[in-house]
Amino acid sequence: DIQMTxxxxxxxxxxxxxxxxxxxxxxxxxxxxxxxxxxxxxxxxLLIYATSGLQGGVPSRFSGSGxxxxxxxxxxxxxxxxFATYYCHQSYSSPPTFGQGTKVEIK
Amino acid sequence: EVQLVExxxxxxxxxxxxxxSCAASGFTFDNYxxxxxxxxxxxxxxxxxxxxxxxxYLDYADSVKGRFTISRDNANNSLYLQMNSLRAEDTALYYxxxxxxxxxxxxxxxxxxxxxxxxxxxx
Numbered sequence: 001d002i003q004m005t006x007x008x009x010x011x012x013x014x015x016x017x018x019x020x021x022x023x024x025x026x027x028x029x030x031x032x033x034x035x036x037x038x039x040x041x042x043x044x045x046l047l048i049y050a051t052s053g054l055q056g057g058v059p060s061r062f063s064g065s066g067x068x069x070x071x072x073x074x075x076x077x078x079x080x081x082x083f084a085t086y087y088c089h090q091s092y093s094s095p096p097t098f099g100q101g102t103k104v105e106i107k
Numbered sequence: 108e109v110q111l112v113e114x115x116x117x118x119x120x121x122x123x124x125x126x127x128s129c130a131a132s133g134f135t136f137d138n139y140x141x142x143x144x145x146x147x148x149x150x151x152x153x154x155x156x157x158x159x160x161x162x163x164y165l166d167y168a169d170s171v172k173g174r175f176t177i178s179r180d181n182a183n184n185s186l187y188l189q190m191n192s193l194r195a196e197d198t199a200l201y202y203x204x205x206x207x208x209x210x211x212x213x214x215x216x217x218x219x220x221x222x223x224x225x226x227x228x229x230x
Contacts, residue, residue, distance in 0.1 A: 001169075032213070032214060034216060036152075036217075038152075042222075043202055043220035043221060043222055043223060044144075044152065044202075044217070044220055045220070046216070046217060046218050049216055049218075055218065087152055089152075089217075090214055091213055091214035091215055091216050092213065092214055093213060093214055094166050094211065094212065094213060094214055094215075095154055095166070095168050095169075096142075096154045096157075096214035096215045097154070098151055098152040098153070098154070099151070100151050101151045101152075
């Protein structure tokens with residue numbers, strides 16, 4: 001199975017900050033990397049697919065980049081509604097696997 | 108609007124069985140693969156199982172293979188997960204998730220999720 005490792009596990013940030021979360025795959029996954037946002041008590045929501053594709057309705061302050069084994073999710077100008085847990089997910093091969101999550105908290 | 112509504116979660120004893128259901132609406136159900144993804148309390152996401160649009164291809168996580176069975180009824184827009192020989196480590200919120208494609212031969216891409224149904228396995 002492909003292991004996905006996110007860093008950091010948590011971070012504190014202020015409204016307006018630029019935040020970057022990293023995801024590393026245990027082997028190359030080309031560009032088959034997706035990001036989800038999960039708020040407490042809610043289901044995950046697809047934010048970004050195929051490394052950098054913005055899912056419909058997702059604000060443009062969210063962006064993704066990377067290829068191969070190293071990927072990043074960037075939030076440019078953190079908003080109050082962005083405080084949540086973010087998960088990366090590889091869709092390169094089965095079984096699909098997720099990172100352990102990165103919790104973005106208010107500083 | 109896509110809607111996925113899970114049901115069937117309950118408190119069950121180890122070794123017992125449970126069947127989860129997911130009622131889908133707002134999209135052409137038989138055009139898409141579907142999945143179950145679970146989340147243990149306070150933990151991350153774990154993919155459990157997936158099924159292609161026509162049920163021809165089924166896939167399972169090693170942790171549930173041989174114990175869980177995924178199925179679907181396209182006539183009734185429903186997805187199911189039959190869970191047998193339940194263990195304490197199966198305790199989780201189980202989400203039904205829609206794929207963007209028709210197959211489950213790759214790692215899936217989950218563009219819509221239900222709100223989940225809670226399964227607790229305890230004596």
